[in-house]
Each structure stands twice: as structure tokens, then as C-alpha cells.
Amino acid sequence: MQRGKVSFRCSECLSVSLQWSGQCSSCSAWNSLSEVVETRHQAAIFSPKGGPSGISKICDISHENIQRRQTGISELDRVLGGGLVLGSVILLSGDPGIGKSTLALQLAAKQHEEIDTLYVTGEESSQQLVLRAKRLGISNLPIDVLAGNSLQSILEHISEYKLVVIDSIQALSSGNLTSLPGSVAQVRESAEAILRYAKNSECCVLMIGHVTKEGTLAGPKLLEHMVDTVLYFEGDDASRLRMIRSYKNRFGNVNEVGVFAMTGSGLQEVGNPSEMFLSRRVSDVPGSVVLATHQGTRPLLVEVQALLDASSLGNPRRLCVGLDAQRLMMLLAVLNRQSDVLVGAYDIFVNVVGGIRIVDSGADVALLAAIISSVLDKPFPRDVVCFGEIGLGGEIRPVQRGEDRIREASKLGYERVLVPKDNYTALETIEAQIIDIVSVSELVQWVEQNPS
Ligand code: TYD
Ligand code: MG
Numbered sequence: 001m002q003r004g005k006v007s008f009r010c011s012e013c014l015s016v017s018l019q020w021s022g023q024c025s026s027c028s029a030w031n032s033l034s035e036v037v038e039t040r041h042q043a044a045i046f047s048p049k050g051g052p053s054g055i056s057k058i059c060d061i062s063h064e065n066i067q068r069r070q071t072g073i074s075e076l077d078r079v080l081g082g083g084l085v086l087g088s089v090i091l092l093s094g095d096p097g098i099g100k101s102t103l104a105l106q107l108a109a110k111q112h113e114e115i116d117t118l119y120v121t122g123e124e125s126s127q128q129l130v131l132r133a134k135r136l137g138i139s140n141l142p143i144d145v146l147a148g149n150s151l152q153s154i155l156e157h158i159s160e161y162k163l164v165v166i167d168s169i170q171a172l173s174s175g176n177l178t179s180l181p182g183s184v185a186q187v188r189e190s191a192e193a194i195l196r197y198a199k200n201s202e203c204c205v206l207m208i209g210h211v212t213k214e215g216t217l218a219g220p221k222l223l224e225h226m227v228d229t230v231l232y233f234e235g236d237d238a239s240r241l242r243m244i245r246s247y248k249n250r251f252g253n254v255n256e257v258g259v260f261a262m263t264g265s266g267l268q269e270v271g272n273p274s275e276m277f278l279s280r281r282v283s284d285v286p287g288s289v290v291l292a293t294h295q296g297t298r299p300l301l302v303e304v305q306a307l308l309d310a311s312s313l314g315n316p317r318r319l320c321v322g323l324d325a326q327r328l329m330m331l332l333a334v335l336n337r338q339s340d341v342l343v344g345a346y347d348i349f350v351n352v353v354g355g356i357r358i359v360d361s362g363a364d365v366a367l368l369a370a371i372i373s374s375v376l377d378k379p380f381p382r383d384v385v386c387f388g389e390i391g392l393g394g395e396i397r398p399v400q401r402g403e404d405r406i407r408e409a410s411k412l413g414y415e416r417v418l419v420p421k422d423n424y425t426a427l428e429t430i431e432a433q434i435i436d437i438v439s440v441s442e443l444v445q446w447v448e449q450n451p452s
Contacts, residue, residue: 081252
């Protein structure tokens with residue numbers, strides 16, 4: 001293959017130089033130059049349709065419905081926005097060992113009978129892949145596997161398939177470049193070539209991408225703007241629960257969450273995640289509050305825990321896992337101004353049980369209620385669920401999908417729901433009692449007067 005012109009691009013400031021050096025001459029960043037090859041005849045990502053100039057009128061462009069394929073894994077369908085879209089490229093990323101390869105192999109097993117499916121394993125040997133398949137109970141299936149990491153050999157085969165799993169994009173290497181697999185140049189070159197082929201041959205590609213220790217450099221961040229959908233695996237090591245969240249989706253909602261449990265035989269879907277998140281809840285412990293949240297299109301109940309402990313430090317610690325740490329600071333300031341509850345001298349630890357990360361301003365009331373409950377040493381009532389956003393003036397504001405949240409709480413047998421006044425709806429079909437609150441001071445009072 002003909003080698004193009006080689007130059008070096010800084011990953012920080014994107015300036016290009018003809019020679020490699022340890023420090024970028026433009027922005028002085030260290031170790032940021034990586035090789036790029038300019039090939040003269042880069043094929044366009046989309047082959048032009050429309051007139052000779054490639055320009056067409058928006059009203060003339062046909063807009064047949066997007067064709068989706070159900071994956072056979074309903075939690076995955078949910079995060080994809082209803083299934084796989086042919087010709088789309090999905091990036092699945094997450095920490096090492098979280099279950100990316102497992103899910104990809106399970107997907108290939110579900111799909112191989114219906115559409116031509118290829119599993120490219122660049123990281124593990126075919127033998128290792130078969131060991132995993134054995135655990136999943138699918139080692140007898142005729143799934144096509146390509147073991148290797150040459151980009152060119154993958155591109156040769158890709159047009160024969162309708163679903164291609166690439167495990168992983170960082171393991172691929174292109175013969176056009178001399179840099180190591182996983183470098184910025186290699187990842188970019190491989191992803192661009194695969195994207196081009198996928199778009200032109202209506203093939204759906206699931207790319208696995210690692211999060212590097214440093215966070216971003218050669219990792220998925222580089223690819224996010226190129227692909228159609230970005231899915232991210234979440235979950236903590238100690239728990240079996242694994243969540244997949246959509247961060248970007250050109251064909252569906254973002255922040256949609258699919259919930260799985262890692263078992264001895266692969267990932268299993270969790271149909272009733274709220275029950276799962278609350279299954280280990282201990283009663284009558286101060287600082288534990290159940291939040292009715294809404295992620296994507298689904299209401300979800302999770303337990304928020306807070307622990308306040310007298311601090312020996314001049315600058316007490318604030319640690320927040322699963323919720324926005326900035327938001328915690330803001331809520332503490334509001335609590336300080338709007339009530340007599342003093343928390344300034346305490347170390348504060350906040351955690352959402354199950355390793356899920358909550359992106360929802362409606363979590364404010366539960367977070368603050370957990371803190372108040374812990375500092376007052378009064379258990380929050382076990383049968384109460386709450387939600388609501390808190391403003392800087394201490395007012396409790398309404399949130400979206402209040403009714404869905406209330407219904408989910410009632411469905412799981414909670415007897416009382418603490419809601420913002422503007423979300424107050426007397427739902428006739430609901431058994432739970434709905435209590436409205438308007439301000440932080442009222443919330444403090446409520447926690448004081450209604451211990452478990
Ligand atoms: P894996 O899919 O290899 O993770 P990734 O590709 O994201 O690095 O998953 C590896 C972990 O999952 C490993 O710790 C073993 C565990 N596992 C199970 O618990 N059950 C199973 O059936 C399989 C296949 C893996
Ligand atoms: Mg893997």
C-alpha cells in the first residue's frame with residue numbers, strides 16, 4: 001500500500017509539524033505529538049447522493065423510516081433507542097473488566113442467525129474467546145470470528161457482514177502508520193476507515209473502546225464525535241450490577257439506562273431495577289433515603305446514603321459518589337442559610353447504592369434529606385420516597401415526570417411520597433399518600449417530626 005505524507009500533530013493544540021519532538025513547539029505540551037498520515041485520495045465518508053454537485057433540497061431528500069433491528073437483549077434495545085440501526089456505528093466503552101466483551105459476544109450470539117455477524121477479536125486470542133463463549137453457553141454456535149488486529153484485513157471482510165463487533169478499537173493497527181496500536185493516530189485512522197465502510201455498506205458496527213488510565217488521550221473521547229451512539233458501562237467492582245448509559249445517540253434518547261447483573265454465565269437483564277437497587281436496604285439507619293429518579297424514559301428508585309462524622313480536619317472532607325459533587329456543595333450552602341442545621345464541622349460522605357450514577361436535579365431533596373437525617377441522627381421513615389429540585393433560595397421546585405415517579409414508588413409498595421408542591425397531583429389510582437413540601441426549612445421540620 002502506498003504510504004502518504006507523514007507529519008506529526010499535537011493532541012493538545014492540533015498544530016502540525018514535520019518532525020517529531022518531545023515537546024510541542026506551539027503550545028509547549030510534553031509528549032503530545034503523534035504521527036498522522038495524509039493519504040491523497042481519502043474517500044468521502046458518504047458517497048454523494050443527489051445532483052452532480054452533491055447538493056439537494058431538504059424537501060427532496062427521502063426520509064424512509066430508520067430500520068431498526070431488535071437485538072434480542074431488551075435492556076440494550078432500550079439504551080439504543082429501540083434497536084440496532086443498520087449503517088450506524090456504536091461505541092461501547094467502560095473500565096477494563098466491566099463486561100464489554102461479554103455483552104458484545106452475547107449480542108453476536110443473539111444476532112448471528114438473522115444477520116451476517118463477525119466478531120473481530122484484536123485483544124484476546126480465539127482460544128480465550130472460546131473460553132468466554134463456554135461460560136456463556138454459546139461455544140457451539142457458528143459465529144464468525146476474526147482474530148487479529150490488522151485494519152486492512154478487517155476492511156477486506158467488513159462488506160460481507162451486516163453486524164461487526166470490533167474488540168477493541170485500541171487494538172487495531174493500520175499498515176499505513178508506524179505508531180503503536182492504541183496511539184491517537186492509530187485509533188483515529190482505524191475508526192475513520194471503519195466508519196467510512198460502515199456508512200457505505202449499511203453495516204452496523206459495535207466498537208469497544210477502553211477508557212485509558214489517563215482518561216482521555218487515546219481513549220474513547222477521541223471517537224465520541226465520530227460515532228452515532230456512545231454507550232458507557234457503569235457500576236462498581238464490588239457489586240454485580242452493571243448499568244449501560246447512552247451518552248450520545250443520533251437515533252434515540254440520551255441518558256437512557258439499561259440495567260444488567262453480571263452472573264456466572266454472562267450478563268443478565270434486570271427487568272425490575274428499582275427492586276434490585278433497594279433489595280439490601282437496612283431499616284432504621286439515619287442517613288438513608290429512597291429517591292424516585294427518572295433516567296431516560298424510565299423511573300427508577302434508588303437509595304441515597306449520607307454519613308456525617310465530626311471532622312478532625314480544618315477543612316472537612318466532602319465525598320460524593322454517584323451524584324454531582326458540585327451540587328452537594330450548593331445544597332450545603334442552601335441548608336446553612338435556610339435552616340438551623342449546622343454541618344460545617346462534619347466530614348460528609350454521600351453514596352448512591354448499587355454503583356449507579358444519577359444525572360437528575362430531582363435528586364436534591366433526597367440528598368439533603370439524607371444529610372439532615374444523618375446529622376440529626378433520626379432515621380428517615382422507611383415507607384417514604386422523595387424527589388424534587390432545590391433552588392438557591394431554599395425553594396423546592398418541580399421536576400419532570402413527577403407522575404411517573406410517584407407511580408413507580410406506589411408500585412413498589414411505598415406508602416408516602418414527598419413531592420414538590422407544583423408536582424402535587426392527587427392521582428386517584430394511586431394508593432400512596434402524597435405529601436407536598438415547598439422549602440428547605442419545611443423539609444428539615446418534616447424530617448425532625450417524622451422519624452421512622
Ligand atoms: P469482560 O467482558 O472481559 O470485560 P471487558 O471486556 O469490559 O474488559 O468481563 C470480564 C469480567 O467479567 C471478568 O472479571 C469475569 C467476569 N465474568 C463473569 O463474571 N461471568 C461471565 O460469564 C463472564 C463471561 C465474565
Ligand atoms: Mg474485553
